[in-house]
Amino acid sequence: MAAAMVLLPGENIPTERLPKPKKGKLTLGPGLQHTPPSTISATTAGSLQVDHRKAALWLEDAGGRYQPSVGDLVIAQIHHSSVETYSCALTPHTSFAILGQLAFEGVSKKTRPQLKAADIVYARVSKASKWEDVEIECFNSATGKAEGMGQLKGGMVFDVRPAFARRLMMGTDKEGVSKGGVVLLEEVGGKVKFEVAVGRNGKVWVDSGSVRETVMIGQLLRGADEGGWDVEGQRKAVKKALRDV
Amino acid sequence: MPHATRPSTNESNFLLSALRENLRLDSRALDQYRPISLQFPSDPDVHGQTDVRIGKTRVICNISCEVITPYPDRKFDGVFTINCELSPLMGAGVEVGRPDQTEALISRILDKSIRRSNALDTESLCIIAGQKCFHVRADLHVLDDDGGILDACCLALVAALQHFRRPDYEVNGEQVTVFDPREREPVKLTLQHQPFCATTSYYDAGTIMVQDATLLEEQCREGEIVVSMNRHGEVCQIAKYGGVPVDALGVLSVVKQSWEKVKMMDAVVREALFKDERERDKGGRMKAELSAENERVMERPVG
Numbered sequence: 001m002a003a004a005m006v007l008l009p010g011e012n013i014p015t016e017r018l019p020k021p022k023k024g025k026l027t028l029g030p031g032l033q034h035t036p037p038s039t040i041s042a043t044t045a046g047s048l049q050v051d052h053r054k055a056a057l058w059l060e061d062a063g064g065r066y067q068p069s070v071g072d073l074v075i076a077q078i079h080h081s082s083v084e085t086y087s088c089a090l091t092p093h094t095s096f097a098i099l100g101q102l103a104f105e106g107v108s109k110k111t112r113p114q115l116k117a118a119d120i121v122y123a124r125v126s127k128a129s130k131w132e133d134v135e136i137e138c139f140n141s142a143t144g145k146a147e148g149m150g151q152l153k154g155g156m157v158f159d160v161r162p163a164f165a166r167r168l169m170m171g172t173d174k175e176g177v178s179k180g181g182v183v184l185l186e187e188v189g190g191k192v193k194f195e196v197a198v199g200r201n202g203k204v205w206v207d208s209g210s211v212r213e214t215v216m217i218g219q220l221l222r223g224a225d226e227g228g229w230d231v232e233g234q235r236k237a238v239k240k241a242l243r244d245v
Numbered sequence: 246m247p248h249a250t251r252p253s254t255n256e257s258n259f260l261l262s263a264l265r266e267n268l269r270l271d272s273r274a275l276d277q278y279r280p281i282s283l284q285f286p287s288d289p290d291v292h293g294q295t296d297v298r299i300g301k302t303r304v305i306c307n308i309s310c311e312v313i314t315p316y317p318d319r320k321f322d323g324v325f326t327i328n329c330e331l332s333p334l335m336g337a338g339v340e341v342g343r344p345d346q347t348e349a350l351i352s353r354i355l356d357k358s359i360r361r362s363n364a365l366d367t368e369s370l371c372i373i374a375g376q377k378c379f380h381v382r383a384d385l386h387v388l389d390d391d392g393g394i395l396d397a398c399c400l401a402l403v404a405a406l407q408h409f410r411r412p413d414y415e416v417n418g419e420q421v422t423v424f425d426p427r428e429r430e431p432v433k434l435t436l437q438h439q440p441f442c443a444t445t446s447y448y449d450a451g452t453i454m455v456q457d458a459t460l461l462e463e464q465c466r467e468g469e470i471v472v473s474m475n476r477h478g479e480v481c482q483i484a485k486y487g488g489v490p491v492d493a494l495g496v497l498s499v500v501k502q503s504w505e506k507v508k509m510m511d512a513v514v515r516e517a518l519f520k521d522e523r524e525r526d527k528g529g530r531m532k533a534e535l536s537a538e539n540e541r542v543m544e545r546p547v548g
């Protein structure tokens with residue numbers, strides 16, 4: 001297995017790294033650009049990831065900047081409301097995202113939720129393009145169901161890097177091994193009851209029974225994010241933290 | 246457009262309930278400071294630059310000096326100016342040139358603590374009364390803001406002043422020769438005392454006092470008291486700009502707590518300066534010339 005390859009913007013991918021697609025089509029993920037006829041170059045800095053089965057290539061970016069893409073689940077903070085929409089902040093450095101006031105499950109003009117400035121919601125990005133405002137919604141417009149989205153009440157929000165949030169959301173593969181290499185929340189969930197919502201924009205909302213437990217979970221998240229703990233390190237840290245609580 | 250972040254209702258409510266249970270988000274005690282790291286440049290020819298980190302807050306300070314004509318109403322004094330400009334580097338929502346309250350407050354408090362308290366003896370900067378003096382200029386840059394920039398700025402400034410070396414000079418009647426650092430060793434500045442700032446934030450109508458607040462804790466606080474003092478317990482200034490009223494006993498206990506923190510900060514600065522001095526002294530510039538030892542050549546004895 002060749003070592004992970006780190007690419008800088010503008011570098012071309014050598015042809016021996018490209019997977020052999022069965023149907024002759026190669027899928028390019030984020031961070032890569034195709035210049036016909038056969039050059040694939042990197043647009044951002046990151047390590048090259050290849051999936052031979054799906055014939056897909058992409059760059060894993062460990063940066064701190066979140067760029068919205070359609071379908072992402074994010075935690076947005078309401079900044080102000082206008083006539084038909086709420087203006088929400090996804091990150092402090094980008095312009096506001098628009099959330100329609102009726103973009104919730106089962107609402108009409110008379111029964112919609114009254115959100116105030118500084119409230120937070122769990123939403124999905126429905127429209128994301130470079131030249132327009134980002135749009136988010138709190139329900140799945142295809143099915144009409146909330147699916148866990150909507151206003152988040154109580155609890156606490158912790159900031160993590162967007163790449164770490166992505167790993168948290170990756171879930172497990174067939175053998176039950178965590179794909180993203182983060183087992184923190186599962187380990188803690190074995191002993192402590194809590195609710196969690198992970199936003200791809202680098203925010204994790206945690207609501208546990210007691211303040212102390214929530215603070216502990218926040219500390220663990222920050223440690224794993226900044227300390228770069230591997231699975232064993234995470235297990236040890238969780239055991240130690242659970243003993244102190 | 247970057248905009249100033251305001252904490253969400255969930256965060257501010259949670260922070261307050263945690264403080265009421267004597268808990269902080271990073272598990273510190275209510276009066277505990279984050280780890281302070283102080284670094285000087287590794288280049289032995291550069292003096293008067295510091296890089297201070299208190300937790301994630303980072304401030305750099307640079308001291309420079311030049312020869313100018315003193316102010317006509319202060320013929321026997323040199324000039325010392327402090328320049329602190331906040332930039333978008335330190336966080337979202339800060340714009341260069343926009344008159345910001347934070348920037349004015351920082352300048353005013355640093356001015357009162359260091360300039361007006363005569364920490365740097367400006368009379369020692371005079372070369373020829375009324376004609377030539379040194380203008381020592383301190384430039385502060387906040388690189389990251391995670392709360393406590395005032396404490397970090399003051400620490401960086403005082404450490405840099407102690408680290409800085411001004412050029413040596415000689416006066417012959419009306420003639421002044423200012424020597425290059427390579428001709429004559431530059432000279433330390435005369436500091437009469439070393440003041441530090443300790444900020445205390447308070448919550449719940451002054452009943453909860455917290456030292457060294459992070460950015461989130463600063464945004465949720467009801468007010469703050471900034472105490473500048475030196476390690477001898479001499480208070481240079483106490484600043485409380487608005488905020489919920491605090492009673493007199495509360496202020497006294499804040500001053501007492503700040504004294505402990507100032508002693509801690511002073512110890513950090515001293516240790517860093519001592520270590521730096523030891524590193525720079527390795528060898529020294531003239532050691533090879535000043536040594537009387539001959540080079541020994543190993544030869545086989547003849548015969």
